[in-house]
Amino acid sequence: MHAEIALLPGDGIGPEVTAAAVSVLRSVARRHGHDFAFPEYDVGGIAIDRHGVPLPEATLQGCRRADAVLLGAVGGPKWSDPNAKVRPEQGLLALRKGLGLFANLRPVRPHPAALDASPIKPHLLTGVDIVVVRELTGGIYFGEKTRTADAASDLCSYSVVEIERVLRSAFRLARLRRGYLVSVDKANVLETSRLWRDVAARIGREEFPDVRLEHQLVDSMAMHLLARPREYDVIVTENMFGDILTDEASMLAGSLGLLPSASLGDGKAGLYEPIHGSAPDIAGKGIANPYATILSCALLLRHSLELHEEADCIERAVDGALNAQAFTGDLARGGRGLSTAAAAQAVIEQLQAHCYVAELRD
Known part of the structure; x- marks a missing residue:
């Protein structure tokens, strides 16, 4: 399958967790014989800085052309004045409206290995x-x-x-x-x-x-x-x-870093994002938890691309990584844990160990 997944990394830790999730999607595509393209667009605070508006027309049109949209996070102290006429969250609200997305699904399934974090x-x-x-x-x-x-x-x-x-x-x-x-x-x-x-x-x-x-x-x-x-x-x-x-x-x-979401409308296209914010206090440190964004990719595969087997593989891989104690700092006792990239790699290793679809098809 060829599919276009529009990337909106956004602000704060958004680019970091989005990059981690894309690495997992690329691994899934290779193992299952798919071709995913990832055009990137601005939204939120970075869009205000670059274009003067939180949702440029080019971003909205790019998202409308895509089969699905993967969003990181928007906002941060730089744009936090609630009295400002232009704010990052306006971009997200306008995007949902512009794409006709009216139902936001947020699954909550605590993982046994992370119960102590709650x-x-x-x-x-x-x-x-x-x-x-x-x-x-x-x-x-x-x-x-x-x-x-x-x-x-x-x-x-x-x-x-x-x-x-x-x-x-x-x-x-x-x-x-x-x-x-x-x-x-x-x-x-x-x-x-x-x-x-x-x-x-x-x-x-x-x-x-x-x-x-x-x-x-x-x-x-x-x-x-x-x-x-x-x-x-x-x-x-x-x-x-x-x-x-x-x-x-x-x-x-136990952590916002474990919860994905899907915003859907009448068609197959949807917007997928972790429910956490931009976490500006840890942005750029490479320690953000990417699991919610990776799990949002599973929802993307299931709801927009109808790749149910691949979605199940990602969810099993995240479960496997957590079972193996592949914790980022928000989940690890004492606050020390894996980097964002290392957590994504733990998921990819689980995919390699337990998803044999491409090899069997060959």
């Missing part, structure tokens, strides 16, 4: 396997905003169509897993949440009667997610609630 008691984490589906293009982040000397406002708005499409994505995913979906809202206070709950109940009743649907208020969900995470399967929610809950869920895995 602040949560290990016995609560064994067997946890959750996917959070977050709506990406509506809600308070995209609503009309006002600001005066004495007041400010942010409009939270959702249409039925916006709610339906992300809920259907979550229901379909739950149907393929354990058949259990929790829809998170704040229906006791917010009118948008009351609409969300009504739509969820209707779609569940009319289109997915085989999926068990439960409604949960976001504040109680925040508590249950840490107290009894093993009980949940697929969780779906609106944009801001999803942003907060997925960062909370990262504590289950």
Whole structure:
């Protein structure tokens, strides 16, 4: 297969973890007989510095041409003024909108070898396997905003169509897993949440009667997610609630450096990125954890390129590397660990040891 994967390394540790992930993708391509091209574009802070905008038109068009997009991270102290008219995160929001990506999938599956890195008691984490589906293009982040000397406002708005499409994505995913979906809202206070709950109940009743649907208020969900995470399967929610809950869920895995994500729309193309930020405090030191970005590549292969066997190989290789104690500093006790490049190499060695597809085909 020939595929074009647009690279958006971005800011901070973004270029480092992206380079590590690309080395793994190249290894997969060689071993499975594929041809991956990696055109590179600017986004975020580096795009502001070079082009004056966080999402240049050339970047958006390049991403639209590609079969999938791999993003590193955006932002940093240089561009951190919240009152600035142009900010790196605007590029990411505009990219999602421009590519028509409305559903963000964030799987959380704590690895047994890394349980000690989590602040949560290990016995609560064994067997946890959750996917959070977050709506990406509506809600308070995209609503009309006002600001005066004495007041400010942010409009939270959702249409039925916006709610339906992300809920259907979550229901379909739950149907393929354990058949259990929790829809998170704040229906006791917010009118948008009351609409969300009504739509969820209707779609569940009319289109997915085989999926068990439960409604949960976001504040109680925040508590249950840490107290009894093993009980949940697929969780779906609106944009801001999803942003907060997925960062909370990262504590289950012990490190942001272990959690991938996929942003999908109606077609096969998608945007894949680790959920961590640009980590400017360690940028350029070569010690960032690349596993979340590498695991995002597995999601890319599965969802956009439909290379399921190759995606499974990457996930097994990361599991093997962690089982072999190939820890970066965020996972290692005492804070000392492998470099970014060495962690990627550990994954490649696992691929070489356990993926025989190309050789068998020859």
